Amino acid sequence: MSSILIIEQILNGLQFGVMLFLMAAGLTLIFGVMGLINLAHGSLYMVGAFAAAAVAGVTGSFFLGLIAALAAAALAGAIIEMVVIRRLYDAAHLDQVLATFALILIFSEGTRWIFGSFPLFLNIPEALSGPVSLPGGIEYPLYRLTLILIGMAVAGGLWLLIERTRIGIQIRAGENDREMIAALGVDISKLYTLVFALGAALAGLAGALVGAIQSVQVGMGEPVLILAFVVIVIGGIGSIRGAFIGALLVGLTDTLGGVFLPELFKLFMDTGAAQKSGSAIASMGIYILMGLVLIWRPTGLFGARA
Amino acid sequence: MTLDERYINGLVLIGLLALPLWALATDEPFTITLVTRAVILALAAVGLNLILGIGGMVSFGHAVFFGIGGYAMGILAYHAQTYTALDLGFFETDGTNSMPVIWLVAMIMSAIVAFFIGLLSLRTSGVYFIMITLAFGQMFFYFAISWAQYGGEDGLSIYVRNGFPGLNTLVPIQFFGICFALLCIVLFLFSRLQSSPFGLALNAARQTNARVETVGLNPMHLKLLAFVISGAITGLAGALFADLNRFVSPTMFSWQLSGELIVLIIIGGVGRLMGPVIGACVFVALEHFLGELTEFWHVYLGIILLCIVLFGRGGLIGLLTGKEGAHV
Numbered sequence: 001m002s003s004i005l006i007i008e009q010i011l012n013g014l015q016f017g018v019m020l021f022l023m024a025a026g027l028t029l030i031f032g033v034m035g036l037i038n039l040a041h042g043s044l045y046m047v048g049a050f051a052a053a054a055v056a057g058v059t060g061s062f063f064l065g066l067i068a069a070l071a072a073a074a075l076a077g078a079i080i081e082m083v084v085i086r087r088l089y090d091a092a093h094l095d096q097v098l099a100t101f102a103l104i105l106i107f108s109e110g111t112r113w114i115f116g117s118f119p120l121f122l123n124i125p126e127a128l129s130g131p132v133s134l135p136g137g138i139e140y141p142l143y144r145l146t147l148i149l150i151g152m153a154v155a156g157g158l159w160l161l162i163e164r165t166r167i168g169i170q171i172r173a174g175e176n177d178r179e180m181i182a183a184l185g186v187d188i189s190k191l192y193t194l195v196f197a198l199g200a201a202l203a204g205l206a207g208a209l210v211g212a213i214q215s216v217q218v219g220m221g222e223p224v225l226i227l228a229f230v231v232i233v234i235g236g237i238g239s240i241r242g243a244f245i246g247a248l249l250v251g252l253t254d255t256l257g258g259v260f261l262p263e264l265f266k267l268f269m270d271t272g273a274a275q276k277s278g279s280a281i282a283s284m285g286i287y288i289l290m291g292l293v294l295i296w297r298p299t300g301l302f303g304a305r306a
Numbered sequence: 307m308t309l310d311e312r313y314i315n316g317l318v319l320i321g322l323l324a325l326p327l328w329a330l331a332t333d334e335p336f337t338i339t340l341v342t343r344a345v346i347l348a349l350a351a352v353g354l355n356l357i358l359g360i361g362g363m364v365s366f367g368h369a370v371f372f373g374i375g376g377y378a379m380g381i382l383a384y385h386a387q388t389y390t391a392l393d394l395g396f397f398e399t400d401g402t403n404s405m406p407v408i409w410l411v412a413m414i415m416s417a418i419v420a421f422f423i424g425l426l427s428l429r430t431s432g433v434y435f436i437m438i439t440l441a442f443g444q445m446f447f448y449f450a451i452s453w454a455q456y457g458g459e460d461g462l463s464i465y466v467r468n469g470f471p472g473l474n475t476l477v478p479i480q481f482f483g484i485c486f487a488l489l490c491i492v493l494f495l496f497s498r499l500q501s502s503p504f505g506l507a508l509n510a511a512r513q514t515n516a517r518v519e520t521v522g523l524n525p526m527h528l529k530l531l532a533f534v535i536s537g538a539i540t541g542l543a544g545a546l547f548a549d550l551n552r553f554v555s556p557t558m559f560s561w562q563l564s565g566e567l568i569v570l571i572i573i574g575g576v577g578r579l580m581g582p583v584i585g586a587c588v589f590v591a592l593e594h595f596l597g598e599l600t601e602f603w604h605v606y607l608g609i610i611l612l613c614i615v616l617f618g619r620g621g622l623i624g625l626l627t628g629k630e631g632a633h634v
Contacts, residue, residue: 105608
């Protein structure tokens with residue numbers, strides 16, 4: 001086990017983590033501001049990936065594909081907010097779960113209807129393919145490194161948006177007291193649509209970026225959605241900072257667990273058994289992490305104290 | 307026009323019994339299998355309805371217990387089928403082909419797991435509870451996938467349906483009879499439980515924890531007990547479902563299944579005795595008839611669900627009786 005391998009795996013974990021953050025940030029923002037649990041967030045991720053793959057396939061430009069992903073996901077988000085989600089803000093969580101579950105069915109099967117059951121492929125752009133040499137003699141795929149940088153940049157941008165702009169002030173005020181900011185003359189329903197579209201665009205961006213290293217297919221959003229739920233439960237629902245820390249924790253735990261647990265088990269087991277039980281435990285690693293965090297803090301690391 | 311809920315309940319049970327008998331007379335075994343599927347899904351959803359409808363706990367991970375029931379059947383029958391010993395360390399068995407034993411194991415295992423999941427998840431409430439139960443579901447799903455000894459991702463096929471003393475379970479109508487009888491027993495227990503002091507206290511805990519505490523009861527204990535009973539019922543349904551298909555796979559743990567169980571209850575009516583039963587019948591009928599019309603029937607299911615949530619509070623029973631809430 002060389003240090004190069006360890007650093008590579010840490011980078012992989014970071015890359016996975018920041019992509020999870022893009023998903024989790026939207027979810028936690030939507031929950032924090034509107035009090036809505038949105039299962040259809042994974043569908044927006046899928047919409048982004050499909051839009052990117054379709055546009056990049058036609059034009060040959062990955063960059064245009066990314067723009068299409070952002071636009072399509074934001075548009076889809078704005079439409080479902082105005083048609084369906086808006087009616088659910090005052091509804092019970094059960095109704096929200098069910099309605100957004102229905103949206104998943106509609107989005108998934110609708111996409112299958114349009115694009116068929118076969119996965120689409122989105123190629124990594126020429127300029128970003130191939131490895132890059134990092135200090136210390138580490139060769140690492142340039143595209144994955146770019147993903148880490150994009151994720152970090154988006155996290156920074158989101159922080160600026162929320163802490164330093166007028167919209168951000170309104171969003172934070174909306175989390176605290178929606179009646180009051182409506183009374184102060186902020187058009188609350190426009191603000192909600194905006195926040196929802198912003199969250200959707202982040203999900204679409206994540207879908208398009210990850211779509212280039214995995215295949216673009218129906219149902220790709222739900223596993224990521226559930227991981228994003230784990231992230232925001234760990235971080236504390238409604239907290240962007242919590243989502244960031246939680247996403248990195250989950251990304252690193254999942255990646256490093258899958259590689260190192262079997263190695264660890266080999267110290268006191270024979271190789272075959274260690275491989276089996278190591279990977280079985282590793283696949284449950286993030287859920288165990290979540291359980292531990294909840295025993296310690298039932299509302300997550302940065303959640304409001306109950 | 308509105309109907310009394312008791313008449314609806316009676317009609318549904320009679321219809322559920324009459325349809326397979328009619329199918330038997332006209333020699334359509336597939337219809338019997340279809341109704342059996344509805345009965346088993348109904349049984350699983352009755353289990354969930356106990357905590358969702360009465361206790362107000364939205365568990366998005368009830369497929370865990372369905373899957374545990376399924377794997378209890380799969381593992382026991384697999385060892386009996388291959389004549390290999392199942393060594394648990396403190397206890398060794400050759401597996402079994404007997405349904406009652408399998409049911410008992412399925413229910414006990416589900417109850418034990420429900421106790422631990424409940425202990426952790428019930429520390430939280432609301433959205434946290436929904437997400438945590440969902441995450442536990444995924445945890446079991448991935449564990450089942452990586453459990454190579456029992457088929458991993460491919461699952462386990464059991465070639466002969468397990469036996470019940472005095473019956474030939476491979477005859478569809480006899481297997482239906484077993485499932486229907488179990489459903490009736492559980493529905494009876496549910497209705498007794500609903501009006502028992504425990505059920506009333508649980509109902510109160512759904513509304514306000516503080517009031518329950520004031521009269522000297524511990525809401526956490528009430529909810530945990532309900533969660534365990536609920537898990538055991540859904541586990542029993544899982545064992546039956548595995549026997550219906552003679553196949554177990556990790557999809558029994560999938561989050562879609564957890565979602566569908568909630569959907570069944572909402573279609574029929576939350577907290578109603580027969581809500582899950584009506585929901586399961588409608589769901590299986592939709593799946594069958596829409597599935598024949600188009601491969602993409604989930605789109606229509608989604609649209610129907612959306613309409614139920616947005617416009618039809620109270621589900622089908624609410625619509626028929628003209629009463630929105632079950633708790634009036």
